[in-house]
Amino acid sequence: MIQGTFNFDVIKAQIITAVTQYGGKIILAIVALIIGRFLIGKVTALVQTAMDKRKVDRDVQPFLNSLITVLLNVMLLLSIAGIVGIETSSFVAVLGAAGLAVGLALQGSLANFAGGVLILIFRPYRVGDLINAQGFTGIVEGVQIFNTVLVTPDNKTIILPNGPLSTSPVTNISGKGxxxxxxxxxxxxxxxxxxxxxxxxxxxxxxxxxxxxxxxxxxxxxxxxxxxxxxxxxxxxxxxxxxxxxxxxxxxxxxxxxxxxxxxxxxxxxxxxxx
Missing domain, CATH: 3.30.70.100 (Alpha-Beta Plaits)
Structure with a gap:
């Protein structure tokens, strides 16, 4: 009986210690989570408004919104982990190593993806424009996230990667109308x-x-x-x-x-x- 009472008292003391040590941090983490989610919603809404004003292509808007939301949520979770007292340096190192590995494996595709995003945002040419690029002349049939599709005057389809297109000269023959x-x-x-x-x-x-x-x-x-x-x-x-x-x-x-x-x-x- 005495042993059981002793165990209960020990457990009670441990609970009190844990609540005292981590209770404030957990409450603070919950508050940070609520405020962070609210701010992420505001930021993504502002980004959406900015993309609408700049007339960013409708096909790329959902992807950019999702990318920004994921990045902000990862930052929020790392911040909450730090508030609770969890060591985040190891998580950051793992994420960095994974990102580097993926980047090296897909560097060509990532360059084309980045080029596609730049083209869709800044619009050096649009669908229907007659352009000369990479030694080819044709009408832009489509601007995809990785490639731009041209149709030549003799009705051939040319698929050009967006990476080189975003970093080399492009003559927009019909840009002025x-x-x-x-x-x-x-x-x-x-x-x-x-x-x-x-x-x-x-x-x-x-x-x-x-x-x-x-x-x-x-x-x-x-x-x-x-x-x-x-x-x-x-x-x-x-x-x-x-x-x-x-x-x-x-x-x-x-x-x-x-x-x-x-x-x-x-x-x-x-x-x-x-x-």
Whole structure:
């Protein structure tokens, strides 16, 4: 009986000691958890609002929100563990080692992922834009988290990794909504500058995709003994670049024939273009 009473008193003393030692920390940890969860909710809401204002792609918003939420929750749990008195350095070391291992194993994919996030946030190009990148020219069909999909003028699908795209030059041909189509034409010098220019002007004026509210250029760029070279620069909506290019090329060929404008000697053209 005495032994049982003694054991009860020991247990009671241990409970009191534990409550005294850890009770305040546990209460503080619970308060920190409640406040931390509240603040995480506010932060994620602010991030969501910021992404909406910056018009971040809808496909990437849930992922970014989840990533931020997970990181904040990990930080909160580590903080609570520290409040309770649990040594967190070992957890941090394990997480760091695991992160390093995963990073080394997936460094190429992570670079493409990071590039995709940057592209989706800063939008150097959008779906439907005509771009030139990594030696390829095509219309952007899709911007995915790891890759950008292009469709070339001959209807080939090109898949480019986002990592290099985010760190190398990209020419957004259609970014401004209108584009200048540059072409060079040659005719025999005996036809006369005015006659050639008038013939080219008829084609440009008749081009259905050429902008009507902007000045197009028909400029003499080179004179030789037997040839006159013209730079023809026609402004058009970006999506009609190739339509304009092919229309003007074919139209000038037909118009020259109709107006009796003769071409220079082939040898003369070849020599002039090499100079």
């Amino acid at each position: 209108k584009i200048r189509v540059d072409m060079v034409f040659a005719a025999g010098s005996h036809n006369g500058v005015d006659k050639i220019r008038a013939s080219v002007q008829r084609v440009v004026d008749a081009c259905p995709t050429a902008l009507k509210d902007i000045q197009h250029d028909i400029l003499v760029t080179k004179l030789t003994e037997n040839a006159i070279f013209f730079d023809v620069r026609v402004w058009t909506p970006s999506e009609y670049y190739w339509d304009t290019f092919y229309y003007v090329n074919e139209g000038i060929s037909r118009q020259f024939a109709q107006d009796g404008i003769q071409a220079p000697k082939p040898a003369e053209v070849s020599v002039a273009l090499k100079q």
